[in-house]
Amino acid sequence: MSVLVEEGPRLLAHLDEGPQLVHHRRRHPAPADVTLDRLAAAAEAADLRGRGGAGFPFATKLRTAARRRAVVVVNLSEGEPASHKDEALGQLRPHLVLDGAVLAARALGTRQVHLVLPGETPAVGERIGAALAERGSSDRVSWQVHTAAAGFVSGQARAVIELMSGRPNLPVTAWVPEAVSGYRGRPTLLSNAETFAQLAGIWAHGPDPATMLITRAGDTDRPRVLEAVLGDRWDAVLSPAELARPVLLGGYHGVWVPGGALANRRIAGEDLAGLGATLGAGVVLPLPEGSCPVRETVRIVDYLAGQSAGRCGPCRLGLPALARALDDIDRGVGSGELVDDLAATVSGRGACAHPDGTARLVVSLRRWFGDELALHERQECGHGVLAAAG
Secondary structure (H helix, E strand, O other): OOOEEOOOOOOOOOHHHOOOHHHHHHHOOOOOOOOHHHHHHHHHHOOOEOOOOOOOEHHHHHHHOOOOOOEEEEEOOOOOOOOOHHHHHHHHOHHHHHHHHHHHHHHHOOOEEEEEEEOOOHHHHHHHHHHHHHHOOOOOOEEEEEEEOOOHHHHOHHHHHHHHOOOOOOOOOOOOOOOOOOHHHOOEEEEEHHHHHHHHHHHHHOOOOOEEEEEEOOOOOOOEEEEEEOOOEHHHOOOHHHHOOOEEEOHHHOEEEOOOOOOOOEOOHHHHHHHOOOOOOOEEEEOOOOOOHHHHHHHHHHHHHOOOOOOOHHHHHHHHHHHHHHHHHHOOOOOHHHHHHHHHHHOOOOOOOHHHHHHHHHHHHHHHOHHHHHHHHOOOOOOOOOOOOO
């Protein structure tokens, strides 16, 4: 695997037993027939929220999709280069993901389940294929497999619907949620692999402990995936030295938080609200020692500007302009005012959320590291971490 995966209390427990169905069934019973009301109530009692980034309540999405000819879609295509949790689940816990999909299909009264695999990690597809072969026809559902293109926006919900429909795997404007009208206009329950794995665990074993998977930069070139208990302190994830440095929360569409900001906080959405941060898809990137948050943001925004669908002005024109403006500041020839104007211009005007997410990252840089930006404008970067502005 391209990542290091640590043993966890729930989804990642008993990793030494292997991913095969015979081992899985010793710990997790086969999905039973379940009513929509009971499954939604279980998800609601556990406060299960989507783990793809938006954090939308799963029970609400499930109830919204509960109409005739519903479709279930398991999205294992993360897109985000810093996220590897669904890759880990796909290879190490494929049957837990599939159990969750079967439960949802039975609650919705449908037999159509689609699996969207990441094109950049074929090993995930191989393991999912082996898992489907082990299960045979016992699930009483029709499994359809799709492979997403490599790219940041390929895993976006509407990009996935486009892929399944035989069109380019790129996002398009949508006026209603997928749960109302998604694949071929049908109600579509679309969520990522971890959400379905969590659903299976909640149904089989109850809501506690509530956990989420986190991908974080490690001490080696390989990132680490670990399972954190929600409500625990951040020192369960980050070392004291890392807690003292800035951290990028939520991945490339996330936000910076200043050094020391997480030291007395818990791994919980409500505890991050004052920082303007969310848990997102569980990506946690502590800034490497001696690195500059401005230069790291320049690198990320330059990447994001090249990863758009190119279908609307904010992506085609606005994001490259924003990347150039940040690069100008890094080289001491730009201004923060232009960066502010461009971030505001692209926000809320794109065909998808890609411009919004990119602007959110830039705004957080301006919020917490105004002093560092000012040094860059004067060509006086300290090549390190300064105290947060504010």
